[in-house]
Amino acid sequence: MSLNDYPGSDEDILLSVEDRIAWITFNRPDTLNAFGPRQFHRLADLLDEVSVSSDVGVVVLTGTGRAFSAGGDVREFTKKGLVDTGVYALRAITAIRRCRKPVIAMVNGLAVGGGNELVIASDLAIAARSARLGQAGTLIGACPVIGGTNLLSLQIGEKRAKQIVFFSDKVEAEQALAWGWVNEVVDDADLVKTTRRWADRLLGLHPQSLQIAKASSNVWWNLSYDSMLAGLEMIAMGVPAESVDEGRDAFLEKRPADYSPWR
Numbered sequence: 103m104s105l106n107d108y109p110g111s112d113e114d115i116l117l118s119v120e121d122r123i124a125w126i127t128f129n130r131p132d133t134l135n136a137f138g139p140r141q142f143h144r145l146a147d148l149l150d151e152v153s154v155s156s157d158v159g160v161v162v163l164t165g166t167g168r169a170f171s172a173g174g175d176v177r178e179f180t181k182k183g184l185v186d187t188g189v190y191a192l193r194a195i196t197a198i199r200r201c202r203k204p205v206i207a208m209v210n211g212l213a214v215g216g217g218n219e220l221v222i223a224s225d226l227a228i229a230a231r232s233a234r235l236g237q238a239g240t241l242i243g244a245c246p247v248i249g250g251t252n253l254l255s256l257q258i259g260e261k262r263a264k265q266i267v268f269f270s271d272k273v274e275a276e277q278a279l280a281w282g283w284v285n286e287v288v289d290d291a292d293l294v295k296t297t298r299r300w301a302d303r304l305l306g307l308h309p310q311s312l313q314i315a316k317a318s319s320n321v322w323w324n325l326s327y328d329s330m331l332a333g334l335e336m337i338a339m340g341v342p343a344e345s346v347d348e349g350r351d352a353f354l355e356k357r358p359a360d361y362s363p364w365r
Contacts, residue, residue: 108178108186110140117148122159123301124152124203131167136175137216138183142190149197149205159309160301161201163220164208170233173215176242179350181343184244188334191216192248198223199323202313204304208297209233209284214272219249222257223323225316227284228300229275230293235283236272241359242349243341247333252326258283 116127126148128135137145152158165171174187198205198220207213207224215238221227229235239245246254246267255263258281265271275287288296304312345364352359 105139105143105190108138108140108183110138110144112144114141115144115148117152119152119155119157122157122305123298124155124158124161126152126161126163128163128165128171131165131169133175133177134169134172134212135165135167135217136172136177137187137191138175138178139186139190141175142187142194142216146190146194146197149194149201153197153201153203158203159305161203161205162208162297162301163198163205163224164210164297165217167211169211169217170207170209170213171217171220172212173217173219173238174244176350176353179242179244179346181341181346184341184346185334185338187216188244188248188337191219192330192334195219195223195248196327199320202316204312204316206297206300207284208293209235209275210290210293212272214238215244215246216248219246221284222249222253225319226300228286228288228293228297229278229284230290231275231287232290233275233278233287234272235275235278236270237267238270240268241270242353243346244349245333245337247337248330251333252329253323254283256322257281 114130116129118125152161205224207221207227209221209227209229211233213221213235218235237246237250250267262281278284279287342364349359
């Protein structure tokens, strides 16, 4: 299956630049801004574009509607679809970390699974009070190996990160703030204004110094990269295709999954 065989278009992720702030908006509200391979590929391309643009000093990621991103599009989760989504998600998250400009996650709502891993990968995160963050992989036969099982531990502590990943837990924005998952929580109506204020502060600083600070701060991400690659390989080799089908069908049918044949 090629990339073009997956559903989507360039309109799924929008880019606008205003006052040297690049706003990258996830625009699939009917799916809670879920991502498949094409959406992650598009996000990586846009991040690479703004990274080298002299018209951009700060990048903001956000979502349309009531979600930041619900993560991988479960409807596409055949075994191959799950693996392909992970490969392109790693490319997008790598683009966040290697972007020459600071990246702010403006978390306007639900951020789950790969959506939460985009928050983890971002340099800074500002959340609406109504937002919830967490993972979902163990419910459906996936595993958050590109942020959830490695970088999240550095941000909120190993025991808390394992709780989130093992149980596929979600937490309220205020709890995420207390744990160090996000930098600030504000009323929903103040989210854009607050994000602009953070972006404007960054735009007033020395650009090369910021770039050096970001590159140097990537040391822990760099050390985690091999574990991300290994995690994707383990999913590809070790997760039975039939169990992925069961997890997907159970999720879509809103029933508990039966994983007893694979225990």
